[in-house]
Amino acid sequence: MKEIRNFIDGEFAATGRWFDKLAPYDGKVIGRVAEAGRADVDAAVKAARAALLGPWGQLSVSDRVDLLYAVADEIERRFEDFVDAEMTDIGQPAHFIRHVDVPRGAANFKVFADVIKNVPGEFFEMATPDGRGSLNYSLRRPVGVVAVICPWNLPFLLMTWKLGPAMACGNTVVVKPSEETPQAAALLGEVMNAVGIPRGVFNVVHGFGPDAAGEFLTTHPQVGAITFTGETRTGAAIMKAAADGARPVSLEMGGKNAAIVFADCDMDAAIEGTLRSCFANCGQVCLGTERVYVERPIHDEFVARLKAAVEKLQPGLPADPSSGMGPLISQDHRHKVLSYYRKAVEEGATVVTGGGVPDMPDALRGGWWIQPTIWTGLPDAATVLREEIFGPCCHIAPFDTEEEVLLRANDNPYGLASAVWTGNLQRTHRVAAALEAGIVWVNSWFLRDLRTPFGGAKQSGIGREGGVHSLEFYTELKNVCIKL
Ligand code: NAD
Numbered sequence: 001m002k003e004i005r006n007f008i009d010g011e012f013a014a015t016g017r018w019f020d021k022l023a024p025y026d027g028k029v030i031g032r033v034a035e036a037g038r039a040d041v042d043a044a045v046k047a048a049r050a051a052l053l054g055p056w057g058q059l060s061v062s063d064r065v066d067l068l069y070a071v072a073d074e075i076e077r078r079f080e081d082f083v084d085a086e087m088t089d090i091g092q093p094a095h096f097i098r099h100v101d102v103p104r105g106a107a108n109f110k111v112f113a114d115v116i117k118n119v120p121g122e123f124f125e126m127a128t129p130d131g132r133g134s135l136n137y138s139l140r141r142p143v144g145v146v147a148v149i150c151p152w153n154l155p156f157l158l159m160t161w162k163l164g165p166a167m168a169c170g171n172t173v174v175v176k177p178s179e180e181t182p183q184a185a186a187l188l189g190e191v192m193n194a195v196g197i198p199r200g201v202f203n204v205v206h207g208f209g210p211d212a213a214g215e216f217l218t219t220h221p222q223v224g225a226i227t228f229t230g231e232t233r234t235g236a237a238i239m240k241a242a243a244d245g246a247r248p249v250s251l252e253m254g255g256k257n258a259a260i261v262f263a264d265c266d267m268d269a270a271i272e273g274t275l276r277s278c279f280a281n282c283g284q285v286c287l288g289t290e291r292v293y294v295e296r297p298i299h300d301e302f303v304a305r306l307k308a309a310v311e312k313l314q315p316g317l318p319a320d321p322s323s324g325m326g327p328l329i330s331q332d333h334r335h336k337v338l339s340y341y342r343k344a345v346e347e348g349a350t351v352v353t354g355g356g357v358p359d360m361p362d363a364l365r366g367g368w369w370i371q372p373t374i375w376t377g378l379p380d381a382a383t384v385l386r387e388e389i390f391g392p393c394c395h396i397a398p399f400d401t402e403e404e405v406l407l408r409a410n411d412n413p414y415g416l417a418s419a420v421w422t423g424n425l426q427r428t429h430r431v432a433a434a435l436e437a438g439i440v441w442v443n444s445w446f447l448r449d450l451r452t453p454f455g456g457a458k459q460s461g462i463g464r465e466g467g468v469h470s471l472e473f474y475t476e477l478k479n480v481c482i483k484l
Helices: 036-051 060-078 078-088 092-117 157-167 183-195 213-218 232-243 267-283 296-310 331-346 402-410 427-436 469-474
Strands: 002-004 006-008 009-011 018-020 029-034 123-126 135-142 147-151 172-176 202-204 225-229 250-252 257-261 289-296 352-355 372-374 393-398 417-421 439-442 475-483
Touching: 002 183, 006 036, 036 147, 036 172, 036 202, 036 213, 060 078, 060 092, 060 157, 060 183, 078 157, 078 331, 092 157, 092 469, 147 157, 147 213, 147 417, 157 172, 157 183, 157 225, 157 250, 157 469, 183 202, 213 232, 225 232, 225 469, 232 250, 250 257, 257 267, 257 372, 267 289, 267 296, 267 331, 267 393, 289 296, 289 402, 296 352, 296 372, 296 393, 331 393, 393 402, 393 417, 402 427, 417 427, 427 439
Parallel strands: 002 029, 147 172, 147 225, 172 202, 225 250, 257 289, 257 417, 289 393, 372 393, 417 439
Antiparallel strands: 006 009, 006 202, 018 029, 123 135, 135 475, 352 372
């Protein structure tokens, strides 16, 4: 039984209340987690503020960069510990966690160390009436204590995606991991101590959202900026909290992403990419596809081939190399996803495959397993085509023209990501420009260069992070004017 504690001012701490952490694959308690109360959150923010004004704030950029490289190296040294933490927290196949989640954790520190090392400044000479002139140059300074509020779906990848740039820019942080996935953040505390990150630079408070650790943190007056990943509804609540004190927010929120498959595509690649984008991580990827539009001449073949591929996905334990899919994260989440499965049928869907709960061996019956599901036959106004489900499911609909499919793909309140499958270069550029989404993948999915801007359009996000774009949020740009 693990004990997972808060990490405040360089020390692991627990002050009384605990909650259980359950394994998604069998529903059994695997550990208990210290819940941070208001006083713990206050202590974490104060420690972060003190570190900002103290040793961390005094470090040169190159010393900070060296320390971030050391964090990345230590993550790589403890790679299997992070794999184990993520496997037991989210229950997904080890090969997915080894190839996607944990390597990105280390990369997030390295990439932003490189960004901050290489960022250019600006410099202007200006004439003055006395003829001596003045010099202006810009300085990037930290915004202060950054609150990092994280979701559960790719816990380590998404948390470090915020920590890397925040720390590279010289800020100090207080992280609130999801209550479902506390382990990687706690391990990261050990990493920070091992490499000599000064006390108070990195803090972790565990617990829930409303009227709990999340809200205590986002409403704390000494928090300088809030970066959030999660549901759009939560993002809106956090934006309201940030309005007190007029603090900046960066919000990465929900999606209802469309894939558009044209008849001139490479069908094998489109099937493989759509399979991953709908079902990887049991469909719990913000960038995943839930709406698939296929040009009519290849629609029936596409449905048949995707169905065959999905039916080969075997549910299994994370460490089992034959496992093609893990369970959903929690009982509540399965309840929500199954309610959409029922709604789809009520609204007239044809269930091509799945639609329920798989029959699992006795030892795993307590887990939150679910069948990957494909529907056809729904009108665009159907609930499962409008709302984010965040489960292993998609609806496939035929289309006839480019103009028509663009209207249908854009007719949604979300605008996070899209995937387009086509062999036509001119169409690629037309469609990529017209889609209302922060990211458009063409003939690919989930290919990420961390120097590129990342974020959502419409209700999927506010702001862009990635490469130099992260500097806009994590630094205050200051002008220094010197009269000569
Ligand atoms: P969630 O919004 O329920 O929770 C996210 C975090 O916010 C958790 O740590 C939670 O405890 C905290 N929280 C909840 N209410 C709060 C409040 N009032 N004040 C402060 N903190 C609060 O999201 P989730 O269920 O953990 O994650 C799934 C969602 O995240 C999906 O909608 C998915 O699309 C989205 N997501 C988006 C991206 C992206 O990059 N755009 C990436 C991953 C996940």
